Amino acid sequence: MPRYNPKEVEPKWRAAWEQADVFRAENGGGKPKYYVLEMFPYPSGRLHVGHARNYTMGDVVARFKRARGFNVLHPMGWDAFGLPAENAAAERGVDPSEWTHANIDAMRGELKRLGLSIDWSRELATCDPGYYGKQQAWFLKLWKKGLVYRKEGLVNWDPVDMTVLANEQVIDGRGWRSDAPVERRKLNQWFLRITDYADELLDWLQKLDRWPDKVKLMQENWIGKSKGLRLDFRFADPSFAGEAVAGFENGVSVYTTRPDTLYGASFVALAPDHPLTEALAASDPKVAAFVEECRKGGTSEAAIETAEKLGFDTGLRVTHPFDPDWQLPVWVANFILMDYGTGAIFGCPAHDQRDLDFARKYGLPVKPVVLPPDADPATFEVGTEAYVGPGRIYNSGFLDGLEVEAAKAAAIGRIEAQGQGEGATVYRLRDWGIARQRGWGCPIPLVHCETCGLVAVPESELPVALPQGMDFSRPGNALARHPTWKHTTCPGCGGPAERETDTLDTFVDSAWYFARYTDAQAAEPIDKAAADYWLPVDQYVGGIEHAVLHLLYARFVTKALRDEGLVSADEPFAGLFTQGMVTHETYRRQNGEWVDPSAVEIAAEGASRRARLKDTGEPLTIGDIEKMSKSKRNVVAPADMADTYGVDAARLCVLSDSPPERDVQWTAAGVEGAWRLVNRVWAEFDDPPAGDSAWDAQELRRATHKAVKAVTDAIEGWRFNSAIARLHEFVRVVSAARAPAGDAASAEARREALSALARLVAPFAPHLAEECWARLGEAGLVAASAWPAYDPALAQDDERVLPVQINGKRRGEIRVGAGASEGEVEKIVLDDPEIARRLEGLSIRRVIVVKDRIVNIVAA
RNA sequence: GCCCCAGUGGCGAAAUGGUAGACGCGGCAGACUCAAAAUCUGUUGGCCGCAAGGCCGUGUUGGUUCGAGUCCGACCUGGGGCACCA
Numbered sequence: 024m025p026r027y028n029p030k031e032v033e034p035k036w037r038a039a040w041e042q043a044d045v046f047r048a049e050n051g052g053g054k055p056k057y058y059v060l061e062m063f064p065y066p067s068g069r070l071h072v073g074h075a076r077n078y079t080m081g082d083v084v085a086r087f088k089r090a091r092g093f094n095v096l097h098p099m100g101w102d103a104f105g106l107p108a109e110n111a112a113a114e115r116g117v118d119p120s121e122w123t124h125a126n127i128d129a130m131r132g133e134l135k136r137l138g139l140s141i142d143w144s145r146e147l148a149t150c151d152p153g154y155y156g157k158q159q160a161w162f163l164k165l166w167k168k169g170l171v172y173r174k175e176g177l178v179n180w181d182p183v184d185m186t187v188l189a190n191e192q193v194i195d196g197r198g199w200r201s202d203a204p205v206e207r208r209k210l211n212q213w214f215l216r217i218t219d220y221a222d223e224l225l226d227w228l229q230k231l232d233r234w235p236d237k238v239k240l241m242q243e244n245w246i247g248k249s250k251g252l253r254l255d256f257r258f259a260d261p262s263f264a265g266e267a268v269a270g271f272e273n274g275v276s277v278y279t280t281r282p283d284t285l286y287g288a289s290f291v292a293l294a295p296d297h298p299l300t301e302a303l304a305a306s307d308p309k310v311a312a313f314v315e316e317c318r319k320g321g322t323s324e325a326a327i328e329t330a331e332k333l334g335f336d337t338g339l340r341v342t343h344p345f346d347p348d349w350q351l352p353v354w355v356a357n358f359i360l361m362d363y364g365t366g367a368i369f370g371c372p373a374h375d376q377r378d379l380d381f382a383r384k385y386g387l388p389v390k391p392v393v394l395p396p397d398a399d400p401a402t403f404e405v406g407t408e409a410y411v412g413p414g415r416i417y418n419s420g421f422l423d424g425l426e427v428e429a430a431k432a433a434a435i436g437r438i439e440a441q442g443q444g445e446g447a448t449v450y451r452l453r454d455w456g457i458a459r460q461r462g463w464g465c466p467i468p469l470v471h472c473e474t475c476g477l478v479a480v481p482e483s484e485l486p487v488a489l490p491q492g493m494d495f496s497r498p499g500n501a502l503a504r505h506p507t508w509k510h511t512t513c514p515g516c517g518g519p520a521e522r523e524t525d526t527l528d529t530f531v532d533s534a535w536y537f538a539r540y541t542d543a544q545a546a547e548p549i550d551k552a553a554a555d556y557w558l559p560v561d562q563y564v565g566g567i568e569h570a571v572l573h574l575l576y577a578r579f580v581t582k583a584l585r586d587e588g589l590v591s592a593d594e595p596f597a598g599l600f601t602q603g604m605v606t607h608e609t610y611r612r613q614n615g616e617w618v619d620p621s622a623v624e625i626a627a628e629g630a631s632r633r634a635r636l637k638d639t640g641e642p643l644t645i646g647d648i649e650k651m652s653k654s655k656r657n658v659v660a661p662a663d664m665a666d667t668y669g670v671d672a673a674r675l676c677v678l679s680d681s682p683p684e685r686d687v688q689w690t691a692a693g694v695e696g697a698w699r700l701v702n703r704v705w706a707e708f709d710d711p712p713a714g715d716s717a718w719d720a721q722e723l724r725r726a727t728h729k730a731v732k733a734v735t736d737a738i739e740g741w742r743f744n745s746a747i748a749r750l751h752e753f754v755r756v757v758s759a760a761r762a763p764a765g766d767a768a769s770a771e772a773r774r775e776a777l778s779a780l781a782r783l784v785a786p787f788a789p790h791l792a793e794e795c796w797a798r799l800g801e802a803g804l805v806a807a808s809a810w811p812a813y814d815p816a817l818a819q820d821d822e823r824v825l826p827v828q829i830n831g832k833r834r835g836e837i838r839v840g841a842g843a844s845e846g847e848v849e850k851i852v853l854d855d856p857e858i859a860r861r862l863e864g865l866s867i868r869r870v871i872v873v874k875d876r877i878v879n880i881v882a883a
Numbered sequence: 884g885c886c887c888c889a890g891u892g893g894c895g896a897a898a899u900g901g902u903a904g905a906c907g908c909g910g911c912a913g914a915c916u917c918a919a920a921a922u923c924u925g926u927u928g929g930c931c932g933c934a935a936g937g938c939c940g941u942g943u944u945g946g947u948u949c950g951a952g953u954c955c956g957a958c959c960u961g962g963g964g965c966a967c968c969a
Contacts, residue, residue, distance in 0.1 A: 026921090026922095236887085236888095237887065237888070237963085237964085240886080240887065240964085241887085241963095241964055241965085244886070244887095244964070244965055245964090245965080247965090247968065249968075249969085251969080277969080278968095278969065279969060280968095280969065281969080292969095332967080356967095357967085358967040358969095359967080359969080360967075360968065360969085362968095363968045363969075364968075364969065365969095367969095368969045369969085370969085371969095375969070376884085376967095377967055377969075378969080380967095449968080449969090450968095451965090451968055567963085567964095570964080571964090679895085679906085679907065679908095680895045680896065680906090680907060680908080681895060681896070682896080682897095685889095685896095686962090687895080688895090690894090690895080690908085692894085692895080692907090692908050692909080693895075693907070693908065695907095695908075696906090696907050696908060697907090699907095699922090700907090702922090742897095744895090744896075744897085744906080744907090745896095745897070745905085745906080747906075747907085748896090748897075748905065748906035748907075749905095749906080750906095751905095751906055751907075752905080752906070824902090825902090826901080826902040827902095828901085828902085828949085828950070830949080830950090831949065831950050833902055836902080868949085869949065870949095871901095871949050871950080873901055873950095876901050876902095877901040877902075877950085878901095879901080879949050879950060880949085881949050881950095
């Protein structure tokens with residue numbers, strides 16, 4: 024029997040799919056639609072097994088849904104702007120566009136080789152003017168609506184990539200790509216008003232019932248809604264306020280979530296970059312010097328953790344809102360953030376740890392006003408730990424005796440009645456900084472004119488395309504230093520003007536591509552009818568690392584575009600699956616250079632393992648297990664596996680063993696098992712030698728229907744590892760039922776089994792399935808065939824083996840018909856001689872029968 | 884510090900509160916082979932026992948239940964998110 028030969032079989036079927044155009048999705052038709060999408064890749068040039076796993080998962084679903092009668096959209100494209108192209112240009116002098124497109128060609132070839140059921144007619148690349156020009160078009164709509172604005176402010180500056188980063192792109196104080204400590208810089212920066220949508224982004228999370236709770240929770244925390252009180256502390260000396268702090272006639276506005284603790288107030292504190300601080304600093308060099316000192320502190324995690332609380336008493340005094348005779352000092356403090364709340368707080372040291380640290384350092388009063396349950400008001404004191412738990416308010420005038428929540432409401436009510444503030448909602452979410460000082464990105468389609476100011480480029484002149492011949496040999500923005508590109512005329516007055524040279528964050532590119540797929544050639548950015556047909560994406564697949572980046576931005580952009588009438592969908596992704604990462608050990612030479620796993624030889628030495636370079640035997644350091652990345656060189660290519668065992672074995676391998684959501688440490692061990700499965704399946708179709716054992720046609724039919732049910736359920740539940748396990752079991756049953764018994768029933772049962780097997784295998788190993796299908800003599804392609812149905816009656820046994828427990832310990836088993844009633848089962852159990860023997864000397868208290876499951880006898 | 888999630892054989896892992904370890908990898912034994920590889924068959928949680936069988940066993944510990952890997956409490960370990968957010 025010749026073995027299955029994937030090298031011949033696989034290309035043949037890929038050609039057949041292409042010729043039949045089976046994966047093209049129509050924008051309409053009678054079938055229900057199903058849009059399945061995996062996060063599009065950055066075209067690095069090489070596919071790694073992480074990609075293969077991700078795209079195979081989506082493909083299993085796409086093929087399954089197609090077989091279940093859905094009109095499936097499963098497109099692919101390229102997240103093609105970004106720094107690696109600039110780096111390649113800097114290092115090798117290549118054009119970033121050419122470099123990117125060469126990578127796209129290489130990766131497209133690798134993806135096609137995986138046998139993915141993709142509608143390639145909708146392919147797009149974000150770096151093509153045909154795509155980013157449409158992006159500029161909708162960007163201008165948002166600009167005109169006021170959702171885009173420009174503001175000078177402190178921004179996150181990545182000194183290595185030499186660009187601004189959004190808050191979401193700063194991880195532990197470091198750039199998400201460069202890993203360099205981020206600096207704070209004051210720059211003119213572009214923002215999208217994502218905060219306008221904070222409430223909707225939060226509220227709709229509850230409706231995303233097919234999203235992982237974890238991702239929803241992360242977004243909820245990121246949005247960080249808090250409810251409290253905004254309140255004005257009036258100046259105790261209005262004349263002082265009048266001269267030095269014009270514009271602060273109402274005093275100092277603070278935000279608090281603990282208005283119940285107002286009677287515990289000890290000071291008011293301003294952020295170092297608060298406007299009032301700046302006004303004071305202008306006339307008082309001591310304030311200016313203090314502000315300068317605060318600036319020096321880094322923003323890195325370590326710097327913040329070790330940072331000491333620093334404060335400066337401005338000499339200003341404010342009056343307590345509930346007691347005109349009570350004055351509080353106004354400090355400037357380094358731990359107050361300008362971009363949260365109002366940039367100013369009132370400090371209640373007894374019930375806030377930071378305020379307590381500050382108060383202890385500067386000798387400010389600490390007055391407890393929340394009495395913990397069971398504490399004695401006469402003796403309760405706050406030492407070095409603030410009390411933040413529940414309790415009853417005391418030392419607090421009209422709030423005395425109230426519980427915390429009631430006191431909050433009462434305090435807010437009083438402040439509102441006094442006209443000194445109001446209940447307020449504050450978000451942690453900040454507006455999205457979208458401009459990058461990079462040449463390889465989507466140009467912002469605005470023009471700076473001396474007379475007209477900022478002017479939008481007319482839609483008829485879009486796309487504002489990148490120029491040829493940018494110089495990437497030096498660091499910085501290659502677009503800005505292009506000799507001619509930025510010089511233009513003002514669309515408003517016709518005078519000389521300069522183009523904006525910042526480009527858009529690549530997360531803008533990826534925030535709407537799923538909508539563009541619905542009609543990738545549309546003249547409008549989004550064809551409304553096509554988008555309304557397909558959106559939302561029914562099943563989105565991608566890494567958890569985008570929980571608050573891409574997934575939040577895409578939700579926001581969808582809502583913003585909806586409000587512009589471009590789409591009707593409220594949310595982009597109805598279902599989300601976050602697949603696990605594929606990780607691998609890292610290896611380093613003595614000189615620190617990373618080494619590719621394919622060049623490494625591992626030897627076990629006792630309990631430990633040792634790595635050497637295959638060629639020279641040079642000992643290597645085994646590093647951490649990390650996500651596959653080019654920089655660490657711990658990348659394994661699926662092509663290596665596919666070369667030896669074929670694509671189908673590779674596909675099975677990446678889905679076997681581990682559940683899809685879990686991270687996996689890569690080992691090639693599983694591929695042998697996958698390869699065996701491929702051959703075992705094939706052996707059943709390729710004129711198998713007759714078996715010699717007798718088998719029962721009805722048993723085979725049962726096994727078939729059980730397998731169909733089990734595989735169907737497993738795919739629907741995203742338990743691909745279990746689905747493959749069921750395939751293993753089913754193949755074994757089929758192979759034990761080979762001998763054609765001669766009777767029609769057996770022949771039919773075997774044929775039914777093989778027909779089901781080919782179709783059950785198809786989502787996982789599509790080439791193999793086609794070959795089997797053809798060998799069965801079926802017309803057409805499995806890829807275009809219906810999913811096998813099962814008969815629920817046949818998918819279960821008509822006889823059950825029930826374990827019998829005595830006092831919870833398994834003591835025997837009985838055979839009963841399926842669905843046997845409690846009474847019947849009880850009788851059979853008690854008549855069983857073995858059970859009776861076990862029960863000798865015991866009296867039966869209770870017999871619990873769980874239908875078709877188990878019997879438990881409670882006896883003593 | 885706060886908030887999540889996870890701990891099951893040598894390994895990857897299964898298991899609507901109902902026979903723990905399906906399936907795969909690896910190991911062991913056997914078949915085929917001059918031999919090896921590949922393939923196939925059997926076996927494989929631990930302890931006791933010739934066997935029949937028994938006892939123990941899902942991070943630790945307590946609880947709920949006829950019955951707990953699964954539910955609840957506390958703890959330990961690992962992973963992730965947030966973090967001077969008032």
